[in-house]
Amino acid sequence: MxxxxxxxxxxxxxxxxxxxxxxxxxxxxxxxxxxxxxxxxxxxxxxxxxxxxxxxxxxxxxxxxxxxxxxxxxxxxxxxxxxxxxxxxxxxxxxxxxxxxxxxxxxxxxxxxxxxxxxxxxxxxxxxxxxxxxxxxxxxxxxxxxxxxxxxxxxxxxxxxxxxxxxxxxxxxxxxxxxxxxxxxxxxATWEPSVGRLPVYRPDLIPIGPAPEGFRVTRDRAAEREGLLRSGPVAFPVGDE
Structure with missing residues (x-):
């Protein structure tokens, strides 16, 4: 092979x-x-x-x-x-x-x-x-x-x-x-969060549709963590952490 x-x-x-x-x-x-x-x-x-x-x-x-x-x-x-x-x-x-x-x-x-x-x-x-x-x-x-x-x-x-x-x-x-x-x-199935690591990089991730009212969409959960409590809820792609 x-x-x-x-x-x-x-x-x-x-x-x-x-x-x-x-x-x-x-x-x-x-x-x-x-x-x-x-x-x-x-x-x-x-x-x-x-x-x-x-x-x-x-x-x-x-x-x-x-x-x-x-x-x-x-x-x-x-x-x-x-x-x-x-x-x-x-x-x-x-x-x-x-x-x-x-x-x-x-x-x-x-x-x-x-x-x-x-x-x-x-x-x-x-x-x-x-x-x-x-x-x-x-x-x-x-x-x-x-x-x-x-x-x-x-x-x-x-x-x-x-x-x-x-x-x-x-x-x-x-x-x-x-x-x-x-x-x-x-x-x-169980899924646990990463400990001090960036999320999986997904270059082929298809575009995500519009977020529901009151949410915003992110492809980088790690970057959102610091502002999560200040900025409100976040919608994540299916399969991400």
């Missing part, structure tokens, strides 16, 4: 190495050149060293998609991959989410898993749709949490390696001509 990888950091770099080790083509890599604290991003650095085409995070769209892509694979990506972009591929887009979806949708799933006292955590590889973290499941696995776990500790010990195994399993299925697509049970 010819894959476009969207991601960042160590997990994104590990998935890139996994793709190459399996013999998949990599059409391009979409990621930030730097981390939030100004250090070179590991995925960007690896892709640049390998001479792979690079797109900056936030610029991947239907207009910038290279041709001949079979699959978009998201590995620690916080970009929203819209329908028009997914439609440029042969198979669609899938990503890894560090929770047992439909539980703990949102950007800080590991934090909320521990904050809510879950004894069992997990990860899900799922097909991207217009519902953030809401698409059908392609592969899923679980692990125990431990007393004293931190989000970073649980991620490194369990959820990072679990993600690599689940992505490999999903790729195995696709290589065998099998598309696994198990709908999420929406009745069990």
């Amino acid at each position: 010819n894959v476009l990888l969207s991601g960042q950091k160590a997990f994104g770099a590990a998935v890139l190495e996994l793709l190459l080790a399996r013999g998949h083509g990599v059409a391009a890599v979409s990621c930030p050149p730097e981390t939030s604290d100004g250090r070179p991003d590991r995925l960007w650095t690896l892709a640049a060293r390998l001479g792979l085409p690079l797109l900056r995070s936030g610029t991947l769209s239907a207009a910038t998609m290279p041709g001949g892509v079979d699959l978009i694979l998201c590995a620690h990506s916080h970009d929203f991959i819209g329908a028009a972009t997914r439609g440029k591929t042969r198979l669609g887009a899938m990503g890894y989410h560090p929770s047992l979806l439909p539980l703990h949708r949102g950007r800080d799933a590991v934090y909320w898993t521990l904050r809510m006292g879950d004894k069992v955590a997990g990860g899900s590889v799922y097909w991207l749709t217009d519902v953030v973290d809401g698409g059908p499941i392609a592969a899923q696995g679980w692990c125990f949490t431990r007393p004293g776990d931190t989000p970073s500790g649980l991620w490194r010990r369990e959820l990072f390696p679990l993600g690599l195994r689940l992505i490999a399993k999903a790729l195995d299925d696709l290589d065998a001509g099998l598309i696994v697509s198990v709908p999420q049970d929406q009745a069990l």
Whole structure:
């Protein structure tokens, strides 16, 4: 398969190495050149060293998609991959989410898993749709949490390696001509807010209609938070935080 990888950091770099080790083509890599604290991003650095085409995070769209892509694979990506972009591929887009979806949708799933006292955590590889973290499941696995776990500790010990195994399993299925697509049970879905992070960037978000009387419309919830109490209620697009 010819894959476009969207991601960042160590997990994104590990998935890139996994793709190459399996013999998949990599059409391009979409990621930030730097981390939030100004250090070179590991995925960007690896892709640049390998001479792979690079797109900056936030610029991947239907207009910038290279041709001949079979699959978009998201590995620690916080970009929203819209329908028009997914439609440029042969198979669609899938990503890894560090929770047992439909539980703990949102950007800080590991934090909320521990904050809510879950004894069992997990990860899900799922097909991207217009519902953030809401698409059908392609592969899923679980692990125990431990007393004293931190989000970073649980991620490194369990959820990072679990993600690599689940992505490999999903790729195995696709290589065998099998598309696994198990709908999420929406009745069990939970969504928790981001903790100190910007909302998912959605370049392909369709225009939002006029707001109901007494409301205004925003695509940037983070920018609205400070003025929310002073400015009145806000209408958010479906699927946003």
